[in-house]
Amino acid sequence: MKYIISRHAQTEMERRNISKAVVESVLNAPGQVVPEKEGRKVYQSKINFGSGKTFLLRVILVDDVDPAVVITVYKTSKIEKYWR
Numbered sequence: 001m002k003y004i005i006s007r008h009a010q011t012e013m014e015r016r017n018i019s020k021a022v023v024e025s026v027l028n029a030p031g032q033v034v035p036e037k038e039g040r041k042v043y044q045s046k047i048n049f050g051s052g053k054t055f056l057l058r059v060i061l062v063d064d065v066d067p068a069v070v071i072t073v074y075k076t077s078k079i080e081k082y083w084r
Contacts, residue, residue: 001027002067009070018057018073022047026059027070034084039064040071046079056082 005013005023013023031045043059055075062069076082 003027003061003070004067005070006072009072013073016074018075022057023059023070023073026057027061030059032084034082036060042082044082046083047075049075053077054079058082 005020012018013020026043026045026047029045030043032043034042034044036042039062041061041063043061044056046054047057048054055077056079057075058073059070060072062071
């Protein structure tokens with residue numbers, strides 16, 4: 001999939017200490033793809049960031065444009081809330 005990472009998403013990745021390599025791995029092999037608002041999807045995977053605790057990494061992108069645009073990225077411990 002071709003995509004670009006928005007400036008906002010890049011800023012949030014830096015602020016949240018999430019590497020581009022991890023984001024790319026989720027986009028290339030997501031644990032789940034969840035439809036959200038029209039034109040948006042969430043690519044998500046369960047990941048251990050080395051702390052011994054598993055987090056859900058959620059990559060939100062607009063996919064009705066070419067290339068797709070990653071609009072934000074975040075990790076959460078609330079896996080049950082988002083995992084379907």
